Amino acid sequence: MAGIYQRTLNLRAALRHLSPHSTFSSAATVRHSLVGPRSSFLPITTSQFGVCCRKLHAGADGHKLRSPAAAPDRLPFSRITQEDLDFFRKILAGRVITDPDLLESSNVDWLKYCNSRNLAVNPQGGNTGLVGGSVPVYDEIILSTALMNNILTFDSISGILTCQAGCVLENLSHYLEEKDYIMPLDLGAKGSCHIGGNVATNAGGLRLLRYGSLHGTVLGLEVVLGDGQVLDCLATLRKDNTGYDLKQLFIGSEGTLGVITAVSILCPRKPKSVNVVFLGCETFEQLLKTFQLCRGMLGEILSAYEFLDSECMRLLNTHLKLPNPISDCPFYVVIETSGSDPKHDGEKLHNFLEEAMTSSLVTDGTVATEDSKIKALWSMRERVTEALTHDGFTYKYDISLPVEQIYQLVTDMREHLGDRAKSVVGYGHVGDGNLHLNVVSPAKDPALLAAIEPFVYEWTTRCHGSISAEHGLGLKKRNYIYYSKPSQAVALMGNIKAMLDPKGILNPYKTLPDNLK
Amino acid sequence: MAGIYQRTLNLRAALRHLSPHSTFSSAATVRHSLVGPRSSFLPITTSQFGVCCRKLHAGADGHKLRSPAAAPDRLPFSRITQEDLDFFRKILAGRVITDPDLLESSNVDWLKYCNSRNLAVNPQGGNTGLVGGSVPVYDEIILSTALMNNILTFDSISGILTCQAGCVLENLSHYLEEKDYIMPLDLGAKGSCHIGGNVATNAGGLRLLRYGSLHGTVLGLEVVLGDGQVLDCLATLRKDNTGYDLKQLFIGSEGTLGVITAVSILCPRKPKSVNVVFLGCETFEQLLKTFQLCRGMLGEILSAYEFLDSECMRLLNTHLKLPNPISDCPFYVVIETSGSDPKHDGEKLHNFLEEAMTSSLVTDGTVATEDSKIKALWSMRERVTEALTHDGFTYKYDISLPVEQIYQLVTDMREHLGDRAKSVVGYGHVGDGNLHLNVVSPAKDPALLAAIEPFVYEWTTRCHGSISAEHGLGLKKRNYIYYSKPSQAVALMGNIKAMLDPKGILNPYKTLPDNLK
The missing domain is CATH 3.30.465.10 (Uridine Diphospho-n-acetylenolpyruvylglucosamine Reductase; domain 3)
Incomplete structure (x- = not known):
């Protein structure tokens, strides 16, 4: 019947060596064609999985995320045996890595085999997540997508x-x-x-x-x-x-x-004109009024409305030596416009800034239209995370709230913690109602953590917010899901998991709470 | 635990009378509050279901969609009994309708009861669908949402x-x-x-x-x-x-x-400026080049790029007496811009039109900025469906294709059918790669239908298109799903249905193909 075909992934694999400079790592060396009607449509329908048997020799305790509070018990997945290794060696001659030194990030398998053997698998992309979603907890096999890096098609119309x-x-x-x-x-x-x-x-x-x-x-x-x-x-x-x-x-x-x-x-068209503005506001209320004004006056060319507070600016100054491009203010805004006509965009921006200044919503500001200055202004927002890492041990929260309430959580947290925290900073995506709340301590501090949680989650729930706006739940936040989702919804998620992955081999210990296991 | 609550809908209901002018139909008369933490957030968390036991006395053969080719056998759902009626009469005193004259559109139940009784339910909104998705096939109970018509909250930021x-x-x-x-x-x-x-x-x-x-x-x-x-x-x-x-x-x-x-x-901000342009092109290729040009030059203010062919224009002229606002062309385009600055939008549009004219992509055109003329130009596109109903019996197809190929299907169909069809017309959403293909016949014509199908579906599959871009599958197209989805995907859909609605009482005979039942 038209449109029907099936492909199984077994006995065909590619190995990713962990080092990009390795002499025997190449996307081109091991490739296979997936058979199906689409092969005529996608010029390169090849798959290059890379998989790493991360902890064959390492036991179950090596993972840095495994604090007693966060780590669930290892589930009864199979342990990798000599027979498993022989299987992999047979289909991937010379490419199975068991040397512990090389095992810090890679090895190989296909899911059908793992499923039949009840071996747990940890899919991994660039491993840049913030909630422990892309790293194994025990001895899960890492399945890396790093060799699958081909662009297949692009339709320019x-x-x-x-x-x-x-x-x-x-x-x-x-x-x-x-x-x-x-x-x-x-x-x-x-x-x-x-x-x-x-x-x-x-x-x-x-x-x-x-x-x-x-x-x-x-x-x-x-x-x-x-x-x-x-x-x-x-x-x-x-x-x-x-x-x-x-x-x-x-x-x-x-x-x-x-x-x-x-x-x-x-994909959207590349804008012909990009402008970035860095502004200072006296209060968060003025920052929100400025947002309303710019949504009206910049309209369809508004592409970002981000903020940071004066604590963030202090950390940028202190740790990264980034000077404040404007005068000191309690709040800073990064606004980006992108559009198809530089003259029109410039006029809209000029009119908006004039209005924002004359109505005293904004106390100071600077505009960038050329690339290097645009990058410099953006770095004031993008490098806050980096500045925080220099300040101490950071407890990170990624909260969604009705936009009017996003800074109140920072204020309340500051008051709640008093001098127990080294600093409490807020920044994030105002336009999306997304606050990145960070609490810094000189070192890991269980007492401080106990003061932050569940305070932060309960606060969020009272405002009908989300305890993870964009970072996901991963390992670290899986058990807090009930703060943002009713139990019926979580139970339904469990049913979906059981339907699609009955053995639960895919990224175990992640996303869903332990009580569903 | 925070965020957890459960609400069941039983023993509380509201009846919708079918006539909007009925003296005993009112959203206010029967209301109930759903209990849960959200009630403090949503000022009006009430539910007003209206349900109609459509065919209590009508038997199983009254439905106009039931052609032998389209209609599946009735599944072994319960028949509504006197006890069921007594149940409804008890919870909805004076509001259960069994009079066949009144039964053309309403009656009442809650899903928990229906599920326990294995009674099939047909959810219905405005009943404006085109694939038989919102009307019962046999004796399903119609569950109308018409009384649930309250706006709950609006956040103006x-x-x-x-x-x-x-x-x-x-x-x-x-x-x-x-x-x-x-x-x-x-x-x-x-x-x-x-x-x-x-x-x-x-x-x-x-x-x-x-x-x-x-x-x-x-x-x-x-x-x-x-x-x-x-x-x-x-x-x-x-x-x-x-x-x-x-x-x-x-x-x-x-x-x-x-x-x-x-x-x-x-919801997006209301644009401060709206313009509509009606253009004529000599070829479909020029129409596509014009699309490319306007995506580049109108950029972020482009809000619609629609087309109709000369056959559509002939039907508009003949049946609705709508005159062609420009000179005769093989293809017509409706372009809409909406933006935040009338002067800027006007300039962008002027520059685009000048370029389109001088490069001979467009042979004629007219622009509207005031409301009544905008509506008149839009009606050339929006009233094609109406014009078709006056031309004869219409076989309707809603096809998604790579944008370069959307008109080729019309040309091929015309050639394929020859003089067996009264007319073959194409119109639709070029910007979305969505063609509405319509074949008109003086009357219902099984031989013509056999010439159209599966030709149209096979053509679509060869181009990796979708046999339903926006209309859905409903009753009429459920068995054609395999032309656009592989069997594995359809099987997974069946699993999802079985998980969420194990008795299959919700809108049976719709969306999923018969072979999954």
Whole structure:
């Protein structure tokens, strides 16, 4: 019947060596063609998984995330045996790595074999997540997508890109910019994160305000299920209402339902004009009024509205020697516009700034139109995370709230903690109602942590917020899911997991709370 | 635990009388409060289901959609008994309708009772669908959302609206326009379609090019599952990565997985300037080049790029007496811009038109900036469907294709059918790669149908298109799903259906193919 085909992934594999400079690591050396009607459509339908048997010799206690509070008990997955190794050695002659020195990041398998052997698997992209979602907890096999880094197709009329999951976000951006397009998402980790990981974690980032979430821009996915079957939902169409939209299940499921191997995504045109403004406000209320004003006056060219507080600025000054580009203020805003006409964009921006200044919403500001100055202003927002790492041990929270309330949580946390915290800072995506709240301590401090949690989660729940706006739950936050989701919804998630991955081999100990196991 | 609560819908109900002018039909008369933490957040968390036991006396053969080719056998659902009627009469004193004259559209139940009795249920919004998705096939109980028509909240900073499922799209638009916002979707049926139905069918429409699909703009849903449990995913946040995004499952599932009872949706700002252009092109290739040019030159203000062919124009002239606003051409384009600055938008449009004219991509055109002329130009595109109904019996197809190929299908179909068809016309959403292909015959013609199908589906599959871009599958197209989805994906859809609605009482005979039953 038309449109029906099945592909299983077994006995065919490619090994990723951990070092990119290794003499025997190359995407080209081991490749196989997936058979199916799409092969005529996608010029390169090859798969290059890289898999690392991370802890064959390491036992179960090596993981830095394993604090007593966070780590669940190891589930009764099989231990890797000599027979398993022989199997892998047979299909991957000379490419099975068991040397502990080399095992810090790679080894190989296919999911069908792992499923039949009940071996647990940890899918991994660029490993840039912040909640322990992409690293093994015990002895799970790491399945890396790093060798699956081919761009498959790009349609310059529709702007639809298809590519393998291991493509690095920044590489895709460079590729598209030459074709007068951009990726619909951008984030600090772009230099190492993989598009497959971005989709698996439903990454948000700096352009969400303008181009929306990946649930809207991802048009298709190829996913390998726990039993090795390939689920082909790799459509390259803007509209397709034939049955349930299965790909949506995998967007944001953190590799617990399937391994994303290819992505099709709708890309916007590259703007002909980009401007960045850095402004200072006296109060958060004025910062919100400025947001309202700029939504009205900048309209369709507004592409980012980000903020940081004066504590962030102090850390940028102190640790990174980044000088404040304007005079000192309690709050700072980064506004980006991108549009198709530099003259029109400039006029809109000028009118907005004039209004913001005369109405005293804004106390100081500076504008950048050339690339280097744009980058410098953006770094005031993008490098806050880096500055924090120099300040001490950081407790990180990624909270979604109604936009009017996002800074109140920082104020309340500061008051609640008093001098127990070295600093409490707030920054994030105002336009999306997304606060990054960070509490710094000179060192790891269980007493401080006990003062922060569950205070922060309870505060968020009272405002009907989300305890993870864009970072996901991973290992670290899985048990806090009930603060943002009712038990019925969590139970249904458990049913979906059981349906798609009955043995639970895919990224165990992640996303879903322990009480569902 | 925080965030956990459960609500069941039983023993409380509201009856919708079928006539909107009926003296005993009122949203206010029967109301109940849903208990839960959200009640403090949503000022009006009430539910007003209306349900009609459509065919209590009518037997199983009354439905106009039941052609031998399309209709599956009735499944062994319970027949409604006197005891069932007594149950409904007890909880809905004086409001149970069994009079066949009144039964053309309403009656009442809650899903928990229906599930326990194995009674089939047909959720229904405005009943404006085109694939038989919202009407019963046999004696299913119609569950109407028409009385659930309250707007719940609107946040004028974030632009997030929450409302009950039965709100009519146009009413929501009027409400928002007063607050300087618009709905992110617009379609011809706006005067009667319900937002719940829009979401259940993942409606596309005229603004998708600009604001994207409902998978991106819908932020939350409240859904009643087949067993009467209320699944609360009614978040009002732009970002929420706590577990699987369950609401996505229900978007586009045509009421087969649950009944959507409330929606939260992100609304764009109302544009300050709208322009519409009507252009003529000599070839479809020129029409596509014009699309490319306008994407580049109109950029962020482009909000629609629609087309119709000369056959459509002939039908508009003949049957609706709508005169061609420009000179005769093989192809016509409707372009809409919407932006925040009338002067800038006018300049962009002027530059684009000058370029399109001087490069001979366009042979004639007219521009409208005032409301009445904008409406007149839009009606050339929106009233094609109406013109077709006057021309004869119409076989309708809603096809997604790579944009370069959308008109080739019309040409090939014309050639393939020769003089067997009265007319073969093409129009639709070029910007989305969505063709509405219509074949007209003087009367219903099985031989003609046999010439169209499976030709049209096979053609679409060869181009990796979708056989239903925005209309869904409903009853009419359920068995053609394999032309656009591999069998593994369809099997997985069946598993999801079995998980969420084990008795299969929700909208049976729809969306999924018969071989899964």
